[in-house]
Amino acid sequence: MEAAGLFDRYCAVLDRMDDACRAAGRSRGEVRLVAVSKFHPAEAIRAVASFGQKDFGENYIQEADSKIRELAGLSLSWHAIGHIQSNKARDCVGKFTLLHTLSTRSLLSALAKRIPEGSRQDVLIEVNIGGEIQKSGILPGELPAFAAEAAAEPKLALKGLMCIPPAAGKDEARPYFAALRQIRDRLEKELGQPLPELSMGMSADFPEAIAEGATIIRVGTDIFGPRPAR
Ligand SMILES: *Cc1c(COP(=O)(O)O)cnc(C)c1O
DSSP states (O other), X not given: OOHHHHHHHHHHHHHHHHXXXXXXXXXXXXXXXXXXXXXSOHHHHHHHHHTTOOEEEESXXXXXXXXXXXXXXXXXXXXXXXXXXXXXXXXXXXXXXXXXXXXXXXXXXXXXXXXXXXXXXXXXXXXOTTOOTTSOSBOGGGHHHHHHHHHHOTTXXXXXXXXXXXXXXXXXXXXXXXXXXXXHHHHHHHHTSOOOEEEOOXXXXXXXXXXXXXXXXXXXXXXXXXXXXX
């Protein structure tokens, strides 16, 4: 995509974020935009970074790794937003500002083993908010026990929850966003610790997610355009 087209799309997303925050009576500073760059080349990321964007999201650790190296001079913040197999734990240590998708005990213990003594990785737990069998994520009923384990692991800093609602129109997504917020509120009380981050909302539905309390939205297509085939 032409840089000028990218700039227009990026600004349109920022405008819609502003509008959604205003409509929800929230301050714009409460919501962080993660630009989801999976499958897009480093040059597109460089262009969006030149508009002032700092946070980028990648789904695949290997793909992320090569972009992180190539763009190291830009001091960007990288977010891991895809499913992470526990045998990839070693490859993601030290590279990501935030792992959005902690969802298995095997990844939890692999991370605990690979993260060096004295450092901590910020994580979110991915919740399977629609209870869909084909999707990853912790089922809401299993969340309290799993979150207690994650919170007790000294090498992880549990910051909140993430979800991808069942594929549907934006009006259908909103109740799932509300549900994730309510689950978070309850979990904070159960764990006795704040869980400030709610990572929810993508191109199709981020204004609805902001209305329901998202603190991080993950937007790919609306910024970069359609993803090229890999
Ligand atoms: C690809 C992806 C996104 C971005 O989706 P768009 O619809 O392109 O905005 C957000 N979150 C996750 C987990 C993704 O895999």
